[in-house]
Amino acid sequence: MLWSGGAAVENQAALDDKALLVIGVILTLGFVLLLIALQAPLISALAVLANLLATAAAFGVAKLIFQDGHLSGLLGFEPQGFSTGGDRCSSSR
Numbered sequence: 001m002l003w004s005g006g007a008a009v010e011n012q013a014a015l016d017d018k019a020l021l022v023i024g025v026i027l028t029l030g031f032v033l034l035l036i037a038l039q040a041p042l043i044s045a046l047a048v049l050a051n052l053l054a055t056a057a058a059f060g061v062a063k064l065i066f067q068d069g070h071l072s073g074l075l076g077f078e079p080q081g082f083s084t085g086g087d088r089c090s091s092s093r
Contacts, residue, residue, distance in 0.1 A: 027051070 027048050034044035064070050069079030 030051060031044050031048045034047050035041060038044060065072075065075070066077075067079060067081060069081070072079050
């Protein structure tokens, strides 16, 4: 049985705790800066929404290619088919 732990798990826990705060600060600052530059709240809000959608699409394409294996032959790699990014500890038998 293999257990992962130590500094890597502690760092992952710290990242998970602060991720929403960081995302919120980035989106808020983007909205405020666009609001100051353009003086148009609707355009600033739409830009923040477009930013969220573009980021979600980029993560979706990355999952499609690297986890599901689409284009793996062209890119020359073997897909894992799973992700262990959210695990606190994993075991293998």
